[in-house]
Amino acid sequence: MSRTNTAPARPRSAAGGGANRWVVLVVLCVSLLVVALDATILHVAIPSLTEDLRPSSTALLWIVDAYPLVCASLLILFGTLGDRVGRRRVLLLGYALFGVASAVAALATEPSVLIGARVLLGVGGAMIMPATLSILRAVFPDRRERATAIGIWTATAAIGAATGPVLGGFLVENYWWGSVFLINIPLMALILPLGRRLLPESRGAADGPWDVLGALMAAAGVLGCVLGVKRAGAGEPLLVLPTAGPLLIGAVLLVLFVRRQKRRPHPLIDMRLFSRAAFTTSVGCIVLAMLALVGLQLIAVQYLQLVLGLSPLETGLRLLPLTFAAMAAGATGSYTLRRIGPRRMVGWGFVLTAAAVLLLTFMGQHDRPLLLTVGFVLLGFGLQTTLFSAYESMLSEAPQRSAGAAASIGETSYQLGAGMGTALLGSVMNAAYAPGLAAVPGVPAEASRAAANSLGEAYQVAEQLGGAAGGALHQAARHAFVHGLHITLFVSAGLLLIGAAMARRLPRVMECPADPEGPAETTETAETTETAEMAGAASAPVAAEPAVLSKQADAPGFSPLADPSEPRVPATREAIEPAGSGRPAH
Secondary structure, three states: OOEEEOOOOOOOOOOOOOOHHHHHHHHHHHHHHHHHHHHHOOHHHHHHHHHHHOOOHHHHHHHHHHHHHHHHHHHHHHHHHHHHHOHHHHHHHHHHHHHHHHHHHHOOOOHHHHHHHHHHHHHHHHHHHHHHHHHHHHHOOOHHHHHHHHHHHHHHHHHHHHHHHHHHHHHHHHOOOOHHHHOHHHHHHHHHHHHHHHOOEEEOOOOOOOOHHHHHHHHHHHHHHHHHHHHHHOOOOOOOHHHHHHHHHHHHHHHHHHHHHHHOOOOOOOHHHHHOHHHHHHHHHHHHHHHHHHHHHHHHHHHHHHHOOOOHHHHHHHOHHHHHHHHHHHHHHHHHHHHHHHHHHHHHHHHHHHHHHHHHHHOOOOOOHHHHHHHHHHHHHHHHHHHHHHHHHHHHHOOHHHHHHHHHHHHHHHHHHHHHHHHHHHHHHHHHHHHHHOOOOOOOHHHHHHHOOOHHHHHHHHHHHOHHHHHHHHHHHHHHHHHHHHHHHHHHHHHHHHHHHHHHHOOOOOOOOOOOOOOOOEEEOOOOHHHHHHHHHHHHHHOOHHHHHHHHOOOOOOOOOOOOOOOOOOOOOOOOOOOOOOOOOO
C-alpha cells in the first residue's frame, strides 16, 4: 500500500484524479443512502411495531429517537478519530457495526432490545456520516466539481429519507416490521468489500494528542441535554429531577467542553469558528430546519395511515413527490447558489418551506390527494434548498484546517435538530391532542387516559370498549389528532420563519478569499497499481510550487496566499471560489 504526503496548501487524494473520484462518490452516496434510509424507514412500521411489541409511549419515542440522538452525540468523537486513525478505517468499521445492529433490531422481541439495537445503529451511523463527507472533500479538491458532488450527496440524503417510508411500507405490507432493518444486511454486505477496495484512506492534520476526554464530554453533554428535552416532551414537569437533572448536567458538560477547547493548543473544535456570524447563522439554520420538520414527518405518516386509512405502501407512495422535489433541489443547488447567493437561497428556502407547511393545515379528516402532493413538492424543494445552501455557507466560512471539525458540527446540528424536533413537536402534538379525549361521553376516565397516549392506542381502546362509547372515542380521537396536527403545523411554520429571518446574516454572495492555513493531510491509496500511480501524479506538482511562486510573484494580481498550482478563476465569477483556495464547500 503506497502513501502520498501532500503539501500543506491543499489536501490531495489518491482518487482525486480521473474518473475514479466519481466512482468514489457513488460508494459514498450508497453509504449515506443506507444511513438516511434507517432514519425514516421505521416510521411507517410504527403501527405494526406497536401492535406487536406493545411499547409504552416513552419507549416508542426512544425506539424512534435513539438512533438520531446517539448518532448526533458521537459525530464529533468519530469525526475527529477518523482524522487520526484514518477515515476509511472508521467508515469500514461503521459498516460492520451497522450490519450487526440491523440483525439484532430485526429479531427483537422486546422494546428494550429494539432500543438497544437502535443505539448501536446510531453508533454505526456516527462512524459513517462524517467519514463520507471528509473523504468526498479529499477526492474533490476543485470546488466547482466539489459543489456538484455535494449536490449529489445531499440529494442522496433526501432520497434516502423520503424513500424510507416507501420501502418500509412495501416491506411491512408484505412481510413484518422487522424486515425494515433486515434490508440493511445485504446492503452492508455489498458496500463493505466495495469500500475496502475502492475508497482511498485519508487523514487530517494530527498535531498534538487526540482529546479523548473532550470528545466524551461533548457526547455526554449532548445526550444529557437531549434526554432532558425528551422527558419534558413526554409530559414530565420541567423542574423535577429526572428532567432538570440531565438538562443541567448536559449543559454543564458542554460549557466545560467549550472552555477546555479554548484552552487546548490543539482542540477538537476551534471555537473561534463561532465568532464568524455566517458560520454560526448557518449552524442555527440547519438546526431550525430539522427541528421544524423531522418530528412533523413522523406525525404526517401517522396521519396518512391512521386518519386517512392508507396502507403502509400507499403512505410511502404519497411521500414520493417530496423525494423527487428534493432530488431536483439537490441537482440544481450548485447553479442556484452561484446565481442568487447564500442569503437569498437559505432565506427563500425557509419561506417556501413555511408556505408548504401552512398549505398542509388545510388537511382534514378526508383525503385531499392534490393538496398533499402540492404541499409535499414545495416542502421537499424548500427544505433541500435550505439545507444545501446552509451547509455550503457553513463549510465555506471555516478555514481549511478546521474543515473536519466544521463537517462534524454540521452533521451534529442536523442530527440534534432532528432528534429534538421529534421530541419538541411530539410534545406540542400531545399537548394539543390529549385534552380532546378528556371528557368523551360514556368512556371511563382510565380508558380516556390510555387513549390520550397516541392515536393508535386510542383506536385499540375504542375497539375494546365497542358500542356507542367505542364509536364516540374513535371519532373524538380522530378530531383531536387533526386539531393537534394543525397546531403542530403552525408551530413548525413559525420556526421556519425564524430561520428565514436568521438567514439575513448570511453573505449576499459567495466570497472567494484564499486561505493560507491549509492542513497537512495524508492520503493513503487503495491497494491497486492504478491508484498508486495516480497518487504519485497528484503529488508531482508539490515540489515545483516554490519555483512557480518565484516566477509569478511579479505577475499582475498575484496573491501570495493563493495556491499557484491551480488555474486562476476570473474575479467576475463571484459565486465560485478558485480551485485550491482552501475554503471547503458542502
